[in-house]
Amino acid sequence: MSGEKFKAISAADFFYKNKEIAGFDNPVRATYTIIRELVENALDACEQYSILPDVRVKLIDEGNSIYRLRVEDNGIGVPYEQVPYAFAQILFGSKYTLRQSRGIFGLGGKMAVLYGQITAHSTVKVTSSQGGYEKYTYELNINIQENKPIIKRKEVLPNPSRWRGTIVQFSFEGDYVRAKPKVVEYFKQTSIILPYATILFIDPDGVIYRFDRITEKMPKPAEEVKPHPHGIDLEMVQRMINSTRSSTLVDFLANNFHRVGVATALNFLKSIKFKPDMNPKSLTPKELLTLVNKMKEYDGFQPPDAQCLSSVGPELLRAGIMREFKPEFVAVTQRGAAAYGGHPFIVEAAIAYGGEIPITPPDELTVFRYANKIPLLYDLHSDVTMKVIKKINWKRYKLDPATMPLAFFVHICATKVPYKTVGKEYIADRPEVEYEIEWALKTCARQLRMHLAKKEKAAFVQRRLSVFEKYLPMISQFAAELAGSPNPPHHEKVLKRLQIHAKEIEQRSVVQVN
Amino acid sequence: MSGEKFKAISAADFFYKNKEIAGFDNPVRATYTIIRELVENALDACEQYSILPDVRVKLIDEGNSIYRLRVEDNGIGVPYEQVPYAFAQILFGSKYTLRQSRGIFGLGGKMAVLYGQITAHSTVKVTSSQGGYEKYTYELNINIQENKPIIKRKEVLPNPSRWRGTIVQFSFEGDYVRAKPKVVEYFKQTSIILPYATILFIDPDGVIYRFDRITEKMPKPAEEVKPHPHGIDLEMVQRMINSTRSSTLVDFLANNFHRVGVATALNFLKSIKFKPDMNPKSLTPKELLTLVNKMKEYDGFQPPDAQCLSSVGPELLRAGIMREFKPEFVAVTQRGAAAYGGHPFIVEAAIAYGGEIPITPPDELTVFRYANKIPLLYDLHSDVTMKVIKKINWKRYKLDPATMPLAFFVHICATKVPYKTVGKEYIADRPEVEYEIEWALKTCARQLRMHLAKKEKAAFVQRRLSVFEKYLPMISQFAAELAGSPNPPHHEKVLKRLQIHAKEIEQRSVVQVN
Numbered sequence A, B: 001m002s003g004e005k006f007k008a009i010s011a012a013d014f015f016y017k018n019k020e021i022a023g024f025d026n027p028v029r030a031t032y033t034i035i036r037e038l039v040e041n042a043l044d045a046c047e048q049y050s051i052l053p054d055v056r057v058k059l060i061d062e063g064n065s066i067y068r069l070r071v072e073d074n075g076i077g078v079p080y081e082q083v084p085y086a087f088a089q090i091l092f093g094s095k096y097t098l099r100q101s102r103g104i105f106g107l108g109g110k111m112a113v114l115y116g117q118i119t120a121h122s123t124v125k126v127t128s129s130q131g132g133y134e135k136y137t138y139e140l141n142i143n144i145q146e147n148k149p150i151i152k153r154k155e156v157l158p159n160p161s162r163w164r165g166t167i168v169q170f171s172f173e174g175d176y177v178r179a180k181p182k183v184v185e186y187f188k189q190t191s192i193i194l195p196y197a198t199i200l201f202i203d204p205d206g207v208i209y210r211f212d213r214i215t216e217k218m219p220k221p222a223e224e225v226k227p228h229p230h231g232i233d234l235e236m237v238q239r240m241i242n243s244t245r246s247s248t249l250v251d252f253l254a255n256n257f258h259r260v261g262v263a264t265a266l267n268f269l270k271s272i273k274f275k276p277d278m279n280p281k282s283l284t285p286k287e288l289l290t291l292v293n294k295m296k297e298y299d300g301f302q303p304p305d306a307q308c309l310s311s312v313g314p315e316l317l318r319a320g321i322m323r324e325f326k327p328e329f330v331a332v333t334q335r336g337a338a339a340y341g342g343h344p345f346i347v348e349a350a351i352a353y354g355g356e357i358p359i360t361p362p363d364e365l366t367v368f369r370y371a372n373k374i375p376l377l378y379d380l381h382s383d384v385t386m387k388v389i390k391k392i393n394w395k396r397y398k399l400d401p402a403t404m405p406l407a408f409f410v411h412i413c414a415t416k417v418p419y420k421t422v423g424k425e426y427i428a429d430r431p432e433v434e435y436e437i438e439w440a441l442k443t444c445a446r447q448l449r450m451h452l453a454k455k456e457k458a459a460f461v462q463r464r465l466s467v468f469e470k471y472l473p474m475i476s477q478f479a480a481e482l483a484g485s486p487n488p489p490h491h492e493k494v495l496k497r498l499q500i501h502a503k504e505i506e507q508r509s510v511v512q513v514n
Helices: A011-017 A027-047 A080-088 A108-120 A176-193 A234-243 A249-256 A262-271 A285-297 A314-325 A384-391 A431-482 A491-510 B011-017 B027-047 B080-088 B108-120 B176-193 B234-243 B249-256 B262-271 B285-297 B314-325 B384-391 B431-482 B492-510
Strands: A054-061 A066-073 A124-130 A134-143 A148-158 A164-173 A198-202 A208-211 A329-334 A338-340 A343-353 A366-371 A374-376 A406-414 B054-061 B066-073 B124-130 B134-143 B148-158 B164-173 B198-202 B208-211 B329-334 B338-340 B343-353 B366-371 B374-376 B406-414
Touching (some): A027 A108, A080 A148, A108 A124, A108 A134, A108 A164, A176 A198, A176 A374, A234 B108, A249 A262, A314 A343, A329 A431, A384 A406, A384 A431, B027 B164, B080 B108, B108 B124, B176 B208, B176 B314, B249 B262, B314 B406, B366 B384, B431 B492
Parallel strands (some): B054 B198
Antiparallel strands (some): A066 A164, B054 B066, B198 B208, B329 B343, B366 B374
8 A cells, every 4th residue: 555645836836737716717718817817917017106007908819729919008117137027937926915906816917928838838028117228028938847937038128218118928829709708898897997097909800999098087096004903813913023123012013003003002902911011022822822812803993994995986987987888877986994804995886877778687787896996707696796786675766677777886995805716706795895885886776766766857847848838828828818808918937937947957867966 | 106016925825815715714614614624635545545434523612712623534644754744835745646536736734724823823733654663743833934844843652553544633713603504514415425434523512423334335546547638738748748758759648648559649640740759859849839739639539538536336325315315216327437628527416305305495405516525515506516407407307396305416526626716616617517417417317207107106006906905895796796696706816916016016116226
């Protein structure tokens, strides 16, 4: 009886062997995932530095199911010496901080490159500059077994125009014909949530999808935050203690945690009977465990502050929806900051009515889900948003998703989105998140109901007016005849007043609540 | 404008930061996942070496939401020098081969240990022996930032009883009260598919769940296979070429791929116009790409052979179901071998009727899903099995899941199960898998329909018999009286024949089709 054969594998090897968990199930899904991951990296490279995004994407059919993708952005650029790692080493990146960003796993772009390498023997060609006098080009492969970049070629070129940004190019085995609906939908939904971005996509048939920015106003970029005491664990605090220069516990707490100042730290330490001036490095394992558990429970800490988040805002969300659907009415709302497990989040939602929105059967509702400005296109029925939509009693708002042209939009931004999968398909139903989505949609529903009520009233007033317009002259005529008076009474004045009233009502019913 | 901050993180750090993708969302889910992962490792350590599994699990409430788990198996044991890596280094393990096993990510056990470390500051204590004169105990932690084991203590002890197996113990923050239904269900469903295992679970309240083996017959263990040409990629073939000692292409193919012998290799190479005697190491990148693409397409290779798989088999599956539900009838079937993307798989299914099976509303059907003998308890409605059950027109089989006491069982075994998530919650709907499940269930439905038809016939014959029994003596009496004969005719003989016939019909209706 022989024993088991053990071996260690690299992180690159792990994800190579388990591609499907990162959204690389098959050529169709891979085509979608690759485009999406690179576009998201491009957008992150712009927005986090308040650069109005200008993203150009081109997909070329090279025959035999091989496609070549080129994604260019005008973002911050990748530093020269970091390029090989940023594009050809799994689990290396700029996303491992507590900050709202599209990417959180630091995995997608590299998985795309890895997939190109194993299906099309492609290198990835990266050209980047941070706007200095030089730009640089690398051609890279991944040494999958060792998870290390292989530099096939590198070159430094002059950059007289001081161009800034990144261009990524590589080939992969895909199936654009079947992936096309999702890919196009992805660009469309992305443009809705980013009305300040210009995005250009040229598909293999030469069709140009162009989404021009309609505003230069951008949401403020997301900020990095310290961890909130309610979202910590032992490992995290241990690491902080290892690297802190604070020599007292009170200093350590006040310097390292979100929403903890000296006063709060003192109160907290008093409540758990720890000496404020003890050295954090002198804590015994047992004391450390107590400290961490008490921090997670203590209700004297302020809730996480959502100031660090970059939401889209009602105005931009409305603008994006208007451009895409030209609806009769859009109800938009943004909830206040909330938190789950120490992570702040904000929910924004909208319900649009009429215009180019189709009427759909109840199991194919028009629902747009976004998380940190990423549209989520798969697994709608496992998602918390769909759960909430099914739960709400729409009749109470005189709305009927099955017979009315309605579109629902929900955007969650958070320092940590509770995705259920590495492929970022759908969001776990955390009760706190569910609650916020429910109230956001109900607020929108109320707005829409008011609009529809006004519209109904306007229609009623208009109907009444046309009756008056028709009969008032006759009545006034008859009255004059009956009274034997040669001059009928002046009904025009009454009619005028009614017409002005009807116009007011009508105008009010189309005015948007901003 | 400052650039982005880049950093590399270890695989341990990645999974630490993203615990939820491995099934560690919260204390409830973690309790379930931890028990499950360790029980599965215990079972793998037995079954793969044809050892009848004897697994003892004990969970102790240590207060303050901290639980201590102890899992003991009588499996093959972990070699002394491998223990630290096997339990405290992520992406190190014995699962990275092409062989059917419960674990495939080499991750679950270590994630459980990591979770214990970060929530309860626990070390993991491992005692193991391969049955020699010594056994050894380690206490370990994981250095998460560097993904390395930390040995806190180790000890070698005499093993006079030549005990063989592994005992794992550690503490973690959990919530057994809320996890209990899933945990108990997990053990129950595991025992159904493993009637040859003895499993004991003592819960924190001291309740003992005991599942004794009812047979000593075990399925043959799974074998490791070479990759099938239809399931390969460039990286895989490149690695094989790097390490091969074959100096000709034909040898290389015949030695390294499943279902490829010399004759097949020659035919294939001829069809793509490659010289059989060229050295595989001399292939240009372009030739290599052509070779790989052609191998994936060539239809002259035999389909993967499912001999390497370890299915449960109709007999054992039936035994497990009988023990648990004591149903009136179980229809069981096993499909032949099939393959998707070069991976062989087998589907086994059963439909049980009556006994202790409850009648359930249509959206809460009694469905038991297994993959490589693991019960799948989450996300039923995303799973391919549920999709198939919804698709089948049960009326054609005179079955109605909404009003009849039916339970459905589907087991997929494969060298690679197409899980959608690292948490192994549900299976992707590969068309090949869907097809096999559909036909397996339809075969069972047909068996069950025949049983019910026979039962109906038996009831009819029985009714007819009682009519005869009642009236035949009278008729014979009347006939005798009418004929003025003193002796009525012998009706007993006729009745006897009818009774025998009815008995036969009835017996046939309860006999199982094996």
